Amino acid sequence: DSGVTQTPKHLITATGQRVTLRCSPRSGDLSVYWYQQSLDQGLQFLIQYYNGEERAKGNILERFSAQQFPDLHSELNLSSLELGDSALYFCASSLRTGYDNEQFFGPGTRLTVL
Amino acid sequence: AQKVTQAQTEISVVEKEDVTLDCVYETRDTTYYLFWYKQPPSGELVFLIRRNSFDEQNEISGRYSWNFQKSTSSFNFTITASQVVDSAVYFCALANFYQGAQKLVFGQGTRLTINP
Numbered sequence: 613d614s615g616v617t618q619t620p621k622h623l624i625t626a627t628g629q630r631v632t633l634r635c636s637p638r639s640g641d642l643s644v645y646w647y648q649q650s651l652d653q654g655l656q657f658l659i660q661y662y663n664g665e666e667r668a669k670g671n672i673l674e675r676f677s678a679q680q681f682p683d684l685h686s687e688l689n690l691s692s693l694e695l696g697d698s699a700l701y702f703c704a705s706s707l708r709t710g711y712d713n714e715q716f717f718g719p720g721t722r723l724t725v726l
Numbered sequence: 727a728q729k730v731t732q733a734q735t736e737i738s739v740v741e742k743e744d745v746t747l748d749c750v751y752e753t754r755d756t757t758y759y760l761f762w763y764k765q766p767p768s769g770e771l772v773f774l775i776r777r778n779s780f781d782e783q784n785e786i787s788g789r790y791s792w793n794f795q796k797s798t799s800s801f802n803f804t805i806t807a808s809q810v811v812d813s814a815v816y817f818c819a820l821a822n823f824y825q826g827a828q829k830l831v832f833g834q835g836t837r838l839t840i841n842p
Contacts, residue, residue, distance in 0.1 A: 614770070614772075614773075643828070645828075645830075647830075654834050654835065655817060655835070657829045657830060660827050660828065662827070667827035668828070668829055700769065702771060704771075706828070709827060710823060710828060712759060712776070712778065714761075714773055714776055715773070715830060716773060717763070717773075718770070719768075719769065719770045720769055720771075722769075
């Protein structure tokens with residue numbers, strides 16, 4: 613158990629809908645990262661937050677947004693969902709931000725868009 | 727551009743065999759970190775090792791060992807005396823640190839199956 617929690621574990625929804633994925637980092641960790649794992653794209657970095665501020669963006673679609681709250685939990689919002697958004701979404705956390713910070717991953721949320 | 731290549735898509739061996747998973751990376755940074763993660767069938771990503779670009783010493787942890795060679799931009803992972811529980815997808819990753827942010831760039835993963 614990494615100490616990172618994600619809810620829900622599974623989510624099934626329809627095209628065009630909007631969903632929110634939630635992540636609680638390990639106690640004391642200030643950085644939160646979101647990744648998408650799909651069969652065709654592999655594991656891709658989406659976005660990073662550090663102590664409430666956005667720090668880096670990767671291959672995140674404009675239909676997706678995220679935020680980190682004062683209690684350091686984070687939410688990833690996915691809107692106007694398409695079939696291709698079906699994937700495993702991971703949240704990770706690290707103590708700070710930097711080369712040497714290990715990222716600890718949560719169990720993931722499996723999103724299925726029908 | 728940062729890139730990680732794991733050329734072996736799938737490997738299947740019989741239990742107790744040794745197996746090496748290859749990882750080749752590309753980066754123009756002089757300071758970087760390399761990682762290996764394990765993804766068992768249950769789906770979570772488990773951290774295995776971190777190695778910085780200035781430390782080329784090989785590392786051994788039980789049945790696991792890692793060989794880092796900057797000259798060939800490789801960071802290979804060997805499992806000795808493999809066990810069925812080692813069956814998983816293994817990912818090699820490169821940490822890119824830019825403007826105060828860290829990103830992990832992952833390889834495509836190698837699916838390892840250990841047969842009894």
